[in-house]
Amino acid sequence: MESHLLSERSRVFDRADPYAVSDYVNQHVGTHCIRLPSAGSPSASLNHRKFANLDLCRISYGGSVQVTSPALESNYHLQVLLRGHCLWRGHRQEHYLAPGELLLINPDDPVDLTYSNDCEKFILKVPVSLIESVCEAQRWLHEGPVRFLRNRYGANEIEGFVSLLGLICQEAEGNDPLALVQQHYTQIVASKMLSALHTNIDRENHGAPNATFERLVEYIEQHLKNDLCSKDLALQAHMSQRSLYALFERHAGTTPRHYIRQKKLARINTCLRDPACNVRNVTELALDYGFAHLGRFSESYRQQFGELPSHTLKARG
Numbered sequence: 001m002e003s004h005l006l007s008e009r010s011r012v013f014d015r016a017d018p019y020a021v022s023d024y025v026n027q028h029v030g031t032h033c034i035r036l037p038s039a040g041s042p043s044a045s046l047n048h049r050k051f052a053n054l055d056l057c058r059i060s061y062g063g064s065v066q067v068t069s070p071a072l073e074s075n076y077h078l079q080v081l082l083r084g085h086c087l088w089r090g091h092r093q094e095h096y097l098a099p100g101e102l103l104l105i106n107p108d109d110p111v112d113l114t115y116s117n118d119c120e121k122f123i124l125k126v127p128v129s130l131i132e133s134v135c136e137a138q139r140w141l142h143e144g145p146v147r148f149l150r151n152r153y154g155a156n157e158i159e160g161f162v163s164l165l166g167l168i169c170q171e172a173e174g175n176d177p178l179a180l181v182q183q184h185y186t187q188i189v190a191s192k193m194l195s196a197l198h199t200n201i202d203r204e205n206h207g208a209p210n211a212t213f214e215r216l217v218e219y220i221e222q223h224l225k226n227d228l229c230s231k232d233l234a235l236q237a238h239m240s241q242r243s244l245y246a247l248f249e250r251h252a253g254t255t256p257r258h259y260i261r262q263k264k265l266a267r268i269n270t271c272l273r274d275p276a277c278n279v280r281n282v283t284e285l286a287l288d289y290g291f292a293h294l295g296r297f298s299e300s301y302r303q304q305f306g307e308l309p310s311h312t313l314k315a316r317g
Contacts, residue, residue, distance in 0.1 A: 004166040005080065005122040006058040009173045010047035018044040018061045029057050029125050030077060032069040032111060049172040052182035055125035056172055061115055069111035076126040077105040078193065080162060084119035100155035104148045104197060124165065126190060134190045135201060136239050139212055142201040149198040158196050164189060212237050213251045220260055224267050227290050230256045264289045265304050272312040282309045
């Protein structure tokens with residue numbers, strides 16, 4: 001397969017000891033072990049570039065080699081076979097990759113690959129943090145860690161993706177790469193992976209900011225007697241606390257904590273005014289909604305409703 005994925009300008013090893021190349025890969029691309037045939041003296045080559053928080057690698061071991069790893073831990077590997085063939089083994093299954101095919105390895109997937117003598121491949125190392133940041137920015141939901149549900153793709157299934165990788169390689173090999181440009185490209189390649197490949201994420205429009213805020217409002221209303229905090233809401237919305245604060249500032253003009261307190265006070269006000277609501281005393285009601293400091297509670301209530309809670313209860317008759 002003809003390829004423009006990393007040129008000689010990125011060459012680190014040429015006709016080198018495969019174990020020396022393997023040591024370098026362990027430092028920069030992913031922890032693994034290699035097993036070579038006892039006969040012969042294969043020579044390996046490797047091209048490598050850092051591109052923002054991605055690693056770009058083009059590798060050939062020059063002989064039949066088995067590559068194994070218990071897991072990649074905090075990274076995804078996207079591999080494109082350029083020449084030769086590669087045998088992948090998984091749980092009760094195996095398949096051969098042909099030139100142009102793509103292999104996706106999740107962070108917790110064991111690795112068991114056997115390269116042919118003429119095998120050469122391009123490897124893109126993508127950190128988990130990048131994938132998660134794209135999901136958060138797009139408000140895409142997922143249960144548990146993001147997983148790619150299929151690990152093998154033909155070139156025709158991911159139209160334009162290898163060309164995108166080629167463009168990134170050209171940028172990485174440029175004379176004066178700009179950090180901001182690199183960051184934009186990394187977001188694009190991660191977004192492309194998540195949208196073009198099969199994953200466990202939900203990209204429906206209920207992840208839009210308006211719908212997210214509405215779901216949080218409903219969640220708060222249903223749990224007003226609980227000790228809610230911004231961390232709880234961020235987990236519910238699958239976003240960082242920083243994004244949560246921005247969401248509440250945009251839609252409610254206040255912080256999550258202040259919004260929750262306002263809603264608790266409003267519920268207490270409704271109970272105090274409603275003759276059908278069984279309220280024995282203000283103290284008991286305040287404690288039910290998590291107000292342990294009764295003096296602060298009364299003052300917050302007066303500021304919001306213009307009277308003390310005892311006056312509201314007395315006025316209902």
